[in-house]
Amino acid sequence: MKKRIGFIGCGQMGQAMIQGMIDAGVVEPGHIAATALSDETIDFVADEYGIHISNDNKKLAAESDLLFLAVKPYVYRDVIEEIREEVSDDTVVITVAAGITLESMEEAFDKNVKVIRSMPNTPSLVGAGMSALCPNAFVTQEDLAEVLELYESFGEAEVIEEKLMDAVPAVSGSSPAFVYMLIEAMADAAVQQGFPRDKAYKMVAQTVEGAAKMVKETGRHPAELKDAVCTPGGTTISGVTKLEEAGFRKAIIQGMTATTEKSKALSQGRK
Ligand SMILES: NC(=O)C1=CN([C@@H]2O[C@H](COP(=O)(O)OP(=O)(O)OC[C@H]3O[C@@H](n4cnc5c(N)ncnc54)[C@H](O)[C@@H]3O)[C@@H](O)[C@H]2O)C=CC1
Numbered sequence: 678m679k680k681r682i683g684f685i686g687c688g689q690m691g692q693a694m695i696q697g698m699i700d701a702g703v704v705e706p707g708h709i710a711a712t713a714l715s716d717e718t719i720d721f722v723a724d725e726y727g728i729h730i731s732n733d734n735k736k737l738a739a740e741s742d743l744l745f746l747a748v749k750p751y752v753y754r755d756v757i758e759e760i761r762e763e764v765s766d767d768t769v770v771i772t773v774a775a776g777i778t779l780e781s782m783e784e785a786f787d788k789n790v791k792v793i794r795s796m797p798n799t800p801s802l803v804g805a806g807m808s809a810l811c812p813n814a815f816v817t818q819e820d821l822a823e824v825l826e827l828y829e830s831f832g833e834a835e836v837i838e839e840k841l842m843d844a845v846p847a848v849s850g851s852s853p854a855f856v857y858m859l860i861e862a863m864a865d866a867a868v869q870q871g872f873p874r875d876k877a878y879k880m881v882a883q884t885v886e887g888a889a890k891m892v893k894e895t896g897r898h899p900a901e902l903k904d905a906v907c908t909p910g911g912t913t914i915s916g917v918t919k920l921e922e923a924g925f926r927k928a929i930i931q932g933m934t935a936t937t938e939k940s941k942a943l944s945q946g947r948k
């Protein structure tokens with residue numbers, strides 16, 4: 678891709694996307710530029726990814742065709758204030774933040790601006806991301822196709838209606854953290870039984886990946902796949918029974934609901 682790609686903010690999420698798109702070969706490092714606040718991050722990112730990086734948001738905004746805002750939601754207002762004049766009618770601004778709505782972006786820019794609201798996740802770093810996107814009315818089909826090509830280079834991507842965007846952190850944006858908690862807890866239990874840590878993480882992570890692949894590739898219902906593991910009177914059903922007693926599903930659903938509620942609160946300008 679020949680478009681000039683800019684990242685304002687280059688922390689966990691920005692770096693995961695940059696690494697993912699470079700590894701996929703969809704864009705040359707020379708076509709990516711970024712900004713960061715600290716000299717430490719600027720030096721690290723320049724060395725690690727070979728992209729151009731500075732602390733000049735205005736210049737970056739003026740020189741980018743596809744401009745990612747990969748800063749925390751509470752920094753958005755100040756950053757937009759700073760770059761508003763540099764963003765042209767043709768620039769596609771892509772949000773990477775929970776609770777930043779298309780409407781709030783249009784209000785903040787106070788002019789016709791192309792905006793795509795997106796929610797990626799950190800597994801983009803290893804080409805296994807899951808992202809959701811939704812464009813505003815000024816984004817053309819061609820713009821959207823280009824941005825989708827980038828997101829699909831580091832994982833899967835879905836274009837969805839904006840009313841579903843607040844549920845995306847729970848489904849895919851924040852949920853890697855929940856899966857890491859599951860992996861950590863399973864590994865702790867294995868270590869309690871005498872497993873070395875490294876073997877425990879490897880075996881549990883491979884099992885999580887394998888189970889996810891079974892859901893994706895067989896198309897079978899997760900409950901059917903679970904039933905196929907449960908030998909009558911065997912080990913699995915004993916574990917399943919105990920997990921149900923402990924409120925496993927309830928805890929997951931409550932965690933996801935809290936995540937979505939927080940995203941809705943941010944979208945509505947509540948804390
Ligand atoms: N970390 C994650 O798993 C995910 C994060 N996101 C979203 O990505 C956005 C960034 O999150 P992270 O990368 O986790 O945060 P982070 O704190 O790792 O990175 C943010 C970066 O922005 C820089 N920054 C702050 N103010 C700036 C400014 N005025 N100009 C230029 N750079 C500035 C900071 O120095 C920092 O390096 C957030 O809005 C978050 O909602 C979305 C999906 C997943």
Ligand SMILES: O=C(O)[C@@H]1CCC=N1
Pocket residue numbers: 774775846850851
């Ligand atoms: O925790 C957060 O707010 C961000 C959005 C999704 C993942 N991290």
